[in-house]
Amino acid sequence: MNTEKSTEMFSVAGNLMPGGVNSPVRAYRAVGMTPRFIDRAKGCEIYDVDGNAYIDYVGSWGPMIFGHAVPEVVEAICGAARRGTSFGAPTEGENLLAQMIIDMVPCAEMVRLVNSGTEAVMSAVRAARGFTGRDLIVKFEGCYHGHSDGLLVKAGSGLLTENVPTSAGVPKAFAAATLTADYNDRESVEKIFKEYGPNIAALIVEPVAANMGVVAPKPGFLQFLRKITAEYGTVLIFDEVITGFRLAPGGAQEYYGVTPDMATLGKIVGGGMPMAAYCGRGDIMSTVSPSGPVYQAGTLSGNPVAVAAGLATLKKIREDVGLYDRLEEKGRVLEKAFTDAIDRYKIPACINRVGSLMSVFFTEGPVETYGDVEKSDLTMFKKYFASMLEDDIYIAPSQFEAMFLSDAHSQEALNRTVRAIDRAFSTLPGAEV
Numbered sequence: 001m002n003t004e005k006s007t008e009m010f011s012v013a014g015n016l017m018p019g020g021v022n023s024p025v026r027a028y029r030a031v032g033m034t035p036r037f038i039d040r041a042k043g044c045e046i047y048d049v050d051g052n053a054y055i056d057y058v059g060s061w062g063p064m065i066f067g068h069a070v071p072e073v074v075e076a077i078c079g080a081a082r083r084g085t086s087f088g089a090p091t092e093g094e095n096l097l098a099q100m101i102i103d104m105v106p107c108a109e110m111v112r113l114v115n116s117g118t119e120a121v122m123s124a125v126r127a128a129r130g131f132t133g134r135d136l137i138v139k140f141e142g143c144y145h146g147h148s149d150g151l152l153v154k155a156g157s158g159l160l161t162e163n164v165p166t167s168a169g170v171p172k173a174f175a176a177a178t179l180t181a182d183y184n185d186r187e188s189v190e191k192i193f194k195e196y197g198p199n200i201a202a203l204i205v206e207p208v209a210a211n212m213g214v215v216a217p218k219p220g221f222l223q224f225l226r227k228i229t230a231e232y233g234t235v236l237i238f239d240e241v242i243t244g245f246r247l248a249p250g251g252a253q254e255y256y257g258v259t260p261d262m263a264t265l266g267k268i269v270g271g272g273m274p275m276a277a278y279c280g281r282g283d284i285m286s287t288v289s290p291s292g293p294v295y296q297a298g299t300l301s302g303n304p305v306a307v308a309a310g311l312a313t314l315k316k317i318r319e320d321v322g323l324y325d326r327l328e329e330k331g332r333v334l335e336k337a338f339t340d341a342i343d344r345y346k347i348p349a350c351i352n353r354v355g356s357l358m359s360v361f362f363t364e365g366p367v368e369t370y371g372d373v374e375k376s377d378l379t380m381f382k383k384y385f386a387s388m389l390e391d392d393i394y395i396a397p398s399q400f401e402a403m404f405l406s407d408a409h410s411q412e413a414l415n416r417t418v419r420a421i422d423r424a425f426s427t428l429p430g431a432e433v
């Protein structure tokens with residue numbers, strides 16, 4: 001495979017941006033390779049600057065539920081841009097999008113639009129603190145909630161890849177206000193609440209953990225979180241930046257039938273533009289400025305171009321009754337390809353899947369906790385990744401990320417992927433052929 005131009009551009013980028021990138025995992029360090037510089041994408045295919053075409057399972061890390069360059073979304077973006085790209089004043093589109101989110105997401109009584117998932121989570125946590133008058137928050141090890149200071153404690157995604165348990169530059173005092181529990185481990189949560197319960201403002205969780213690879217909540221775990229937070233007057237925040245609109249029109253809270261007090265949305269909600277949102281109970285959201293004392297603002301918040309992209313995407317989701325069944329079916333096809341390959345070549349690996357989100361872990365299953373995730377063989381992952389890329393299958397260059405399916409993945413694309421999975425596993429060390 002020719003990667004001459006990508007290699008050249010990456011070496012130029014190295015002197016211009018830290019690590020040559022604007023977000024760490026893009027640098028391919030965990031797989032020891034050169035990242036592909038992307039020229040364009042359409043549907044389920046992504047093209048690099050050397051002219052290679054790949055079937056894309058990164059999907060810009062989540063937003064692309066309908067694939068790339070979706071005509072309705074592109075039209076909406078162009079139409080909005082022609083009327084002006086930013087006003088810093090209210091627009092009707094913001095009403096329409098807020099109403100759409102309120103109609104779709106069970107916990108949403110009011111919404112605030114922001115520019116990134118990081119900002120959504122940071123703001124939701126501040127609102128929860130303002131509402132409760134408490135300082136402490138609880139998060140789970142391996143869950144990623146963006147890069148605001150207090151949430152970079154035992155976080156997932158690129159932080160697992162880079163093997164940095166937390167980040168430099170985060171004051172100890174900030175980290176001290178973040179307590180960490182173990183995902184899918186009720187006792188670890190009970191212990192924290194027993195000791196600190198009355199001082200805990202919020203518990204935040206990815207309802208399906210998807211930044212340590214995909215780990216589903218055990219049956220009853222989310223219900224348990226709902227119950228214990230209600231008992232202590234703690235705000236339950238579902239970070240649905242990935243799961244929102246991905247698992248169901250109402251996200252994981254609809255999928256699992258558990259309604260949190262607040263939710264954060266990102267990725268899909270912006271239709272591929274930089275936009276995110278936080279939403280929740282009216283009494284909590286009313287603490288946000290200017291109706292309440294919790295300050296939060298944004299020059300580009302509710303940006304008309306991003307709002308148009310979000311509206312077009314959510315409209316398409318609402319009108320498409322078969323969408324989630326199709327995604328489930330496509331997910332099943334790939335899941336079967338993985339289990340078949342694992343069985344056929346006797347590879348110690350397992351596959352976790354929830355709808356159109358999945359991860360293969362190179363360890364005997366089941367993988368239900370962060371401790372299980374840590375047992376994954378990263379050398380095996382590297383070899384698997386390289387083989388998939390060689391076969392033009394573009395997946396996240398890290399064990400600790402999800403594989404994102406889109407509605408644009410055709411039967412033919414899935415077939416090619418199934419063959420690539422088989423070949424990748426057949427060449428792994430220890431494969432019985």
Ligand SMILES: *Cc1c(COP(=O)(O)O)cnc(C)c1O
Nearest residue numbers: 116117118144145146239241242
């Ligand atoms: C991606 C992600 C974020 C951060 O969103 P950004 O837009 O990258 O700031 C927060 N929470 C979860 C669960 C995410 O997957």
